[in-house]
Amino acid sequence: MPGEQAESELGKVPVYVSQADTMSLKPRAVDFEEVWSGLLETVQQVVTMGSIKRSIWNERFSDVYSLCVAFPEPLAERLYTETKKLLERHVRELYTEVSKQREENLLAEYHLYWLQFSKGTQYLNNLYSYLNAQHVQKQKFSDADLTYGSLQMDMSEQLLEIGELGLEIWQREMITPLQSRLVGVLLQGIQQDRTAAATDAPTPTIRGVIHSFVDVNMYKKKSTLQLYETVFEGDLLRETGSFYRKEASALLQECNVSQYMERVIARLAEEELRATKFLPPSSHQRVVKEVQDRMVADHLSTVHAETGAMVNGERTRDLSNMYTLLRPIPSGLSVLVHHVKDHIKQRGLQAVTNLKGDNVPAQFVESLLEVHKKYGTMIKEVFHSDQQFVGALDKAFESVVNHRGSNTKVVCRSPEHLARYCDTLLKKSTKGLNELEVDDKLGHSITIFKYIDDKDVYQKFYARMLAKRLIQQQSQSMDLEESMINRLKQACGYEYTSKLHRMFTDMSVSSDLNHKFNEHLKNHSIELGINFSINVLQAGAWPLGQTSITPFSVPQELEKSVQTFETFYHKSFNGRKLTWLHHLCQGELKVSHSKRTYLITMSTFQMAMLLMFEKVDSLTCNELQTHTHLNDEQFPKFLQSLLDSKLLLTEGEELQGETIVRLNIDYTNKRTKFKISVAAQKEQQHETEQTHSAVDEDRKLYLQAAIVRIMKARKLLKHTLLVQEVISQSRARFAPQIPMIKKCIELLIDKQYLERTPNTTDEYSYVA
């Protein structure tokens, strides 16, 4: 059938020859010798990159085609064999030519011929594309055969495309016999480049020859780098290694570590540049690593020996160099990290030990922050904020902030200092700082706060001071107070600040209450005779121990107010118990017994005593104390404060019994409105102790609750596991001391929540 015939013929027609309309595409008888002799000439021209006329070049395509489709028998195989022979002959000739050269010209000659030949084979490959596609391709193993086929396939028997064949011949006939000479000269060239001597061959030549080891395999589907790696790279790395081993020991002879590191860094940079100049990309990293190994990893101990001194001297350039050099070495940085940590710790401790003066808390916090900032910056700039160093800074600060000194029994004062620092900032009297600045400082204080182990101690102090600020209206700004509490909440969670929040709520509820109370007075036309304002505080939320309530009888002038308020309050909130905290109250007293009138703010206790001089000018201590009911501890303290203010005078030494106290009729003061306070020094120490013991009590409760919770869940637990579990549960609040945990366990055994599992000594069971 004619239609079929036409199709099958068309199927064999390559597109690129279809333009030659004068040519017959039909297979015909061809005289091989005749066609080949013409082709041979052209092939020789091509591989030597000689000039060929366009018409001849075009004709050769059809020659290849006609041989391949020759009739009665295709001559493709013969063409392939002849071409192979031709190429082999050619390369052998070239080899003879090249191998005659002396070493200094070897590379240039080789390179010249390589360029010609590799380019030529590319053209040749195009010329033979019909042969490649129709003859070679069919006999070639498929990709699948190559990937999965058995190893017994005989690769040498395989037909190659002409381009690949040419390169294969080049490798076999040129590179293999010449390889050791070539490599020797190449390595010498690189060596010359390293020692900054003039190279025998120009850079492009060296590069070209090296790349010829790769390019000669460019037709291969896999392991194109194999020849390069076995023939050249191995030797190169060995050579590089031995060069830099020598270089390293030579340098260490003449320079110190600091100079050495500079030189190594320079060497590394050079070598990287050299690698890009000469070598294929796959080698760059390997060469650099070889240099690192020989110059850094092999001399780690030498470098480490200097680390301490460099860190202590804060020689940033050296440290930065060291970081650069050690970072690629596995675990190479650990010694440096360790030294940095120790150094920061030492500096931190230096900054905060032996603080003296009034504002120890401020000194403490601000000098710590300074140290933190300094090393934070250093870590950012020198160590590129590497996580290991950031971690070292944190660890160092944890141990500085929670440092207790050699005596482990002494409590750590950091939480107290930090809380006092915040208190000073939040109090009204802060000199010359605007709200933004204060807020900024408070924000920074959180940096230190985060390192504190005993967050519960800070919380307790903070709550006490906040209470004082709120009650005595000393707060500079409610916005500041709130933003600080929010920061704490952010750092520690809602529960941590819930009591602080409740204190705020109480204050606003109280202001409403005062409002209502005043309305109540107006509605019922009650006259108290004084201005009266009150805060009602929930006992649970405020750190105001009931224990500090001492006996006191309210002065007559206040009695009505107190009673009216109690009646009013109980009417609105039935069943709530009011406890008056007189020791926290204060009043404003208008004093007009002397020439001028003064408006003095003082505590209720002071006021009670001063009010007794309303009708008389002198009283005995006995009378004062009996009337006010103040105890033997409070009485002299508050009386002394009035004596110190010169409002009252006495000749007596002892503030008791019949010692007479007089009103100072000639009292003068430049200011007409002021406040008298009680000497606070002793107070503070007492307060500190109280706070710590309150914290201890809280901790015991917390630990017991934790132990019971754990045991309830586990039923049976070994002692050490229980202790571990308790520690991990408490970590967010404080770092519990093991003796305290033990005591709590004992207490619970005693209370029969737990018992020792019978016949064991180290396991507890939960008693349901």
Next chain:
Amino acid sequence: ASEKRSFYSRIPPLVKSASNEVRRLSSKDYSETKIIVLFDQYRDVHSDVILSEGIERFCRDLDVRPEEFKVLVLAWKFGAETMCKFSKREFVNGCKSLRVDSIKGIQSKFSDMLLEVQEPEKFKDLYRFTFKFGLDVDTGQRILPADMAMLLWKLVFSQQEPAILKRWLTFLELHPNVRGIPRDTWNMFLNFTEAVGDDLSTYDDTEAWPSLFDDFVEYENDQLNQNVKKDLREESD
């Protein structure tokens, strides 16, 4: 609580003992009537118990001192609730379980009893009994006052003194702030003496020892270090 339970379980239930009584009476080696007569010799005039005065006479007749180890063992045998007091039930049941009804009879059992408590398990029981025995039941004491504890330690260990006991008691004497000994500490002290022997260096405060032992070992080690330092100073002088 467990202590109490095991304590009571040792006392035979009343009904059962009544039935036993018949059988035992027939064996004729002791008589309940005689026991009751013996009890009545020592009982308090106003109540149905033997009080300290009676116990003193009882001990005199037994030819032992009240603070002697034998008396403690006897109290343990009788299952006495507390010191200085025998209830009628304790006395009668105790005598019955010993199968005696006279002073001579009780005396004859002492050597057996002393032998019995040499057995570790029995001694442990006696030791644990001693804690409860020392508590003042009337005031509902749950923690043994330190001075009483020290007396009882001396007493309970009087036959076989642990190597560490003297140092332990000295420690307690020098630390009057240790006011009382809780049951767990008392019980664990027996384990402690067994575990450390004479050598505190093996003590590990991360184990589940009551914290008072931690304090004791720390104190002892401090003493040791001071001595070492003193020795060093003397040598250097």
